[in-house]
Amino acid sequence: MSKKITIEPVTRVEGHGKVTVHLDDNNNVIQTRLHIVEFRGFERFIQGRPYWEAPVLVQRLCGICPVSHHLAAAKAMDVIVGAGTGDGLTPVAEKMRRLMHYGQIFQSHVLHFFHLVSPDLLFGINADPTIRNIIGVAMEHKELAVQGVMMRKFGQEIIKVTAGKKIHGTGAIPGGINKNLSIEERDKFLKGEDPLNVDKMIGWSLSVIDFFRNYHAKNSELIDNMAAFPSNHLSLVRKDGAMDLYHGVVRAVDANGKKILHDVDPQDYLDYIGEEVKSWTYMKFPFLIEYGTEKGWYRVGPLARLNTADFIPSPLAQKEFEIYKAYTKGKPNNMSMHTHWARLIEVLHAAEMMKELLNDSDLQDDNLETKGNKVYEGVGVLEAPRGTLFHHYRINDQDLIEMANLIVSTTNNNIPMNKAVEMVAKEQMNGHAVITEPMMNAVEVAIRAYDPCLSCATHALGKMPLEISLYNNNNQLIDRKRK
Amino acid sequence: MADIINFTIDGKECVAEKGTLILQAVQENDIYIPTLCNYKGVKPQGSCRICTVRANDRLTTACTTPVGDGMEIENDTSEINDFRKSVIELLFVEGNHFCPACEMSGECELQALAYRFQMMVPRFTYQFPKREIDARHPKILKDQNRCIRCKRCIRTIKDEKGRSVFAFFGRGKNIEVNVDPVLGSKLTDKLAAKAVEVCPVGSILPREKGFRTPIGQRKFDHEPIGSEYKH
Ligand code: SF4
Ligand code: SF4
Ligand code: FES
Numbered sequence: 033m034s035k036k037i038t039i040e041p042v043t044r045v046e047g048h049g050k051v052t053v054h055l056d057d058n059n060n061v062i063q064t065r066l067h068i069v070e071f072r073g074f075e076r077f078i079q080g081r082p083y084w085e086a087p088v089l090v091q092r093l094c095g096i097c098p099v100s101h102h103l104a105a106a107k108a109m110d111v112i113v114g115a116g117t118g119d120g121l122t123p124v125a126e127k128m129r130r131l132m133h134y135g136q137i138f139q140s141h142v143l144h145f146f147h148l149v150s151p152d153l154l155f156g157i158n159a160d161p162t163i164r165n166i167i168g169v170a171m172e173h174k175e176l177a178v179q180g181v182m183m184r185k186f187g188q189e190i191i192k193v194t195a196g197k198k199i200h201g202t203g204a205i206p207g208g209i210n211k212n213l214s215i216e217e218r219d220k221f222l223k224g225e226d227p228l229n230v231d232k233m234i235g236w237s238l239s240v241i242d243f244f245r246n247y248h249a250k251n252s253e254l255i256d257n258m259a260a261f262p263s264n265h266l267s268l269v270r271k272d273g274a275m276d277l278y279h280g281v282v283r284a285v286d287a288n289g290k291k292i293l294h295d296v297d298p299q300d301y302l303d304y305i306g307e308e309v310k311s312w313t314y315m316k317f318p319f320l321i322e323y324g325t326e327k328g329w330y331r332v333g334p335l336a337r338l339n340t341a342d343f344i345p346s347p348l349a350q351k352e353f354e355i356y357k358a359y360t361k362g363k364p365n366n367m368s369m370h371t372h373w374a375r376l377i378e379v380l381h382a383a384e385m386m387k388e389l390l391n392d393s394d395l396q397d398d399n400l401e402t403k404g405n406k407v408y409e410g411v412g413v414l415e416a417p418r419g420t421l422f423h424h425y426r427i428n429d430q431d432l433i434e435m436a437n438l439i440v441s442t443t444n445n446n447i448p449m450n451k452a453v454e455m456v457a458k459e460q461m462n463g464h465a466v467i468t469e470p471m472m473n474a475v476e477v478a479i480r481a482y483d484p485c486l487s488c489a490t491h492a493l494g495k496m497p498l499e500i501s502l503y504n505n506n507n508q509l510i511d512r513k514r515k
Numbered sequence: 516m517a518d519i520i521n522f523t524i525d526g527k528e529c530v531a532e533k534g535t536l537i538l539q540a541v542q543e544n545d546i547y548i549p550t551l552c553n554y555k556g557v558k559p560q561g562s563c564r565i566c567t568v569r570a571n572d573r574l575t576t577a578c579t580t581p582v583g584d585g586m587e588i589e590n591d592t593s594e595i596n597d598f599r600k601s602v603i604e605l606l607f608v609e610g611n612h613f614c615p616a617c618e619m620s621g622e623c624e625l626q627a628l629a630y631r632f633q634m635m636v637p638r639f640t641y642q643f644p645k646r647e648i649d650a651r652h653p654k655i656l657k658d659q660n661r662c663i664r665c666k667r668c669i670r671t672i673k674d675e676k677g678r679s680v681f682a683f684f685g686r687g688k689n690i691e692v693n694v695d696p697v698l699g700s701k702l703t704d705k706l707a708a709k710a711v712e713v714c715p716v717g718s719i720l721p722r723e724k725g726f727r728t729p730i731g732q733r734k735f736d737h738e739p740i741g742s743e744y745k746h
Binding site for chain 1: 615616618647648650651656720722723724725726727728729730731
């Protein structure tokens with residue numbers, strides 16, 4: 033007789049997910065699955081709406097990284113209004129969007145690290161869950177908690193001056209942007225009172241990388257081995273191979289660093305990426321068509337991006353990148369928990385990019401919009417905090433959206449997350465008929481490395497109840513525990 | 516010299532010329548009454564009921580009732596304001612208003628009224644009617660989800676012969692306001708822009724122009740609707 037154990041929902045992942053673990057008669061793990069309730073309804077919802085509404089409407093997909101959806105949709109609409117496929121915007125439009133995007137990357141990564149990850153690192157993943165949360169961090173490591181809050185605030189304020197609101201703004205419009213940055217707005221960030229200025233953000237970004245590296249030095253066993261598995265990696269990179277989170281070509285490398293997708297135009301994504309459907313979940317499983325579903329799946333996100341990019345085009349982050357790359361002797365990094373390290377290097381890069389952009393006088397220009405010959409289909413791809421995000425739309429001759437296809441970052445990471453859960457479950461649960469708190473946490477920690485944004489991100493962080501359900505072979509519930 | 520009459524608004528002594536409508540008389544005294552179907556320069560029709568006041572103990576629409584000598588008008592009372600709020604709520608549940616994605620958000624009178632009257636969750640059940648966008652006209656889109664049938668468009672947008680370019684179609688609860696198919700070609704660029712302006716909500720949309728005004732610079736971003744009146 034086999035038993036099915038359900039861990040639900042995963043706490044401190046942004047949203048709601050459910051892990052089921054099937055045990056055989058000897059209490060060995062025979063199958064694990066991560067169930068994610070994903071809101072695909074948006075693709076239907078937007079049909080029949082005017083195309084210029086898309087950037088504002090689709091950002092409602094997510095309360096954590098709405099800017100990514102806003103900008104990906106706007107990029108697709110740039111194509112539709114004839115503003116080109118990435119090279120046609122006016123300098124102020126392109127740079128305002130980039131500023132918005134790096135603000136978003138910064139605040140989202142910071143939220144993830146300080147609120148969701150730091151409790152595990154500071155208290156250990158097996159610590160009492162009543163301490164191992166952001167409140168615990170605030171009480172015992174005040175300075176760190178304050179840093180987290182202020183860094184997040186900085187990112188949100190950047191979003192506010194570029195999009196009009198901290199969440200769900202309207203800045204990007206098809207073919208451009210609806211405002212520039214005034215000198216007063218700019219100076220708030222360049223010369224803002226301590227700590228809310230960009231130099232402080234760069235300094236803090238460096239110190240949090242230090243914090244992680246120290247932790248790693250003492251806990252390399254855990255960080256290097258937990259849920260480490262080889263995989264392909266995919267992301268956008270700039271044409272010259274530099275990291276670029278807003279625009280570029282699509283590149284994939286395999287676990288050894290061999291290029292398997294050669295810098296292709298995002299407009300052609302359908303030629304290279306397929307989506308497999310499985311019966312047990314609504315979420316699709318993307319893969320590289322050339323390599324098939326078995327060998328073609330890939331990871332996206334910070335870990336993948338630091339594997340695909342040849343260099344980072346900002347000096348301090350590049351230095352950190354070199355240290356990071358040296359750890360794997362220049363080879364791709366396949367260690368799930370190193371995603372945290374990679375993410376923090378991106379935090380630094382985002383801070384440096386914000387500074388560069390804020391100092392650029394193009395941001396005060398008035399030429400906000402570009403228009404050309406309209407076409408009826410467009411693709412917008414960018415690197416969201418959690419990984420590559422694809423938006424694809426077709427409109428009719430009355431300006432109404434006829435078709436929308438979105439591949440969100442968490443979907444791209446679907447197989448890797450399932451893999452990570454399976455590895456940890458096998459390691460932690462084999463031979464045990466009961467689920468202990470540390471076991472559950474190990475599974476959660478592995479998922480958390482991917483920072484999945486599950487369907488509903490509005491739960492109060494850390495307050496989600498944890499529920500374990502135990503099923504027998506006939507899918508009857510034989511036990512349920514809550515905490 | 517015109518006849519001057521005396522009346523009170525919420526107990527305050529006021530004067531007006533005989534024959535003045537309550538709405539105007541109250542506004543001349545720098546007091547706010549919400550309106551929706553009413554549009555300046557156009558004959559009032561009293562259909563939306565948002566301007567309801569109690570005059571000499573009878574509920575009536577301020578935009579169509581002349582003020583009388585010695586009239587006692589109740590305007591800013593909790594009873595009247597709750598009635599007005601219920602009108603706003605009815606308009607919300609009767610259509611499909613998803614403000615966060617609406618390009619008129621921040622410029623829309625219905626939304627502004629909902630804020631001013633602090634509508635939270637409507638007391639009525641959402642109807643979720645099945646309605647569509649009509650995008651056939653080359654100059655404007657008509658989003659039927661958001662039309663409150665105030666007829667402001669029908670009453671103001673006229674061709675050179677004085678014929679209404681917008682009209683009612685269908686009947687009962689399926690009635691819709693749309694561009695008249697015969698007169699649609701009369702909708703010049705100027706008239707189309709005017710139609711967008713006249714519509715109090717986001718039902719008449721300009722083509723390819725949405726979201727151009729940044730948040731913070733929209734009509735109602737800083738002050739609630741009716742802020743031009745002192746009281
Ligand atoms: S028309 Fe007004 S009330 Fe309706 S969705 Fe738009 S902003 Fe909201
Ligand atoms: S389209 Fe606008 S102005 Fe015309 S009836 Fe509907 S809500 Fe009123
Ligand atoms: S404004 Fe008076 S009834 Fe509509």
